[in-house]
Amino acid sequence: MQDAVELKSFLHSPKPMLLIIGKTGGHKTPLLSKAIAFSDPNHMVLRLKGRSNLAPSILTTLFSKHWAIQATQSSDEESHKTLDHALNCLYAQNQTCLLLVEQAHLLPISILTALCHLSHQQENKSICVRMILVGYPEVISKINALYLEKFSRPPVIYLTAPMNATKKWDRYWQTRQIKIISTLVLCMSGFLWWKTQENRVLLHAHQVIQNQTEQKQSQTSRV
Numbered sequence: 001m002q003d004a005v006e007l008k009s010f011l012h013s014p015k016p017m018l019l020i021i022g023k024t025g026g027h028k029t030p031l032l033s034k035a036i037a038f039s040d041p042n043h044m045v046l047r048l049k050g051r052s053n054l055a056p057s058i059l060t061t062l063f064s065k066h067w068a069i070q071a072t073q074s075s076d077e078e079s080h081k082t083l084d085h086a087l088n089c090l091y092a093q094n095q096t097c098l099l100l101v102e103q104a105h106l107l108p109i110s111i112l113t114a115l116c117h118l119s120h121q122q123e124n125k126s127i128c129v130r131m132i133l134v135g136y137p138e139v140i141s142k143i144n145a146l147y148l149e150k151f152s153r154p155p156v157i158y159l160t161a162p163m164n165a166t167k168k169w170d171r172y173w174q175t176r177q178i179k180i181i182s183t184l185v186l187c188m189s190g191f192l193w194w195k196t197q198e199n200r201v202l203l204h205a206h207q208v209i210q211n212q213t214e215q216k217q218s219q220t221s222r223v
Helices: 001-013 025-038 056-062 076-093 107-123 139-147 166-223
Strands: 015-021 044-049 097-102 129-135 156-158
Touching: 001 015, 001 156, 015 107, 015 139, 044 056, 056 076, 056 107, 076 107, 076 129, 107 129, 107 139
Parallel strands: 015 129, 015 156, 044 097, 097 129
Antiparallel strands: none
């Protein structure tokens, strides 16, 4: 619940970038769905899945699928110029988009640098490309190292993961173990009670036989 509140707050904030950190994939999907639901309905939603072999040109390619933005680049500097051009086009057309980047920890430094550049270019301005990076904790140190000191670093949401399948399985077995131990204790108690009763019967029978033997011996001696 708190994750959703923080997410909604970001989508209405002047910050261009948000980091969502966690290793539980099952909890990320509903949160990203909420990001789309909470965002401006006029936003174009773009999605990118992190891979280590991606080049910065993937961002231009992603934008060009929806807007007339085309350029080729062979260096990070040219990539940044292309992104600046893309931002100017979006500003000029009053267009906005929400860029969801999953598995951001797998992205190479060149793309993380380009994303930080996009964020820097929108600081203290209206946001036309709002970015949400989802990944493992190591992405925080990478972004912090790339982010310019004159800007405050992106906010972070740490996922509060629900009980996963492993924990549920552990709890199931804990419950099963308690039931098994209780059953064993009950069986042992029953067995001990039965043995006690059996011993009492045997002792009683032994005493009866002994008494009968003594009576016979006594009668024989009298005769």
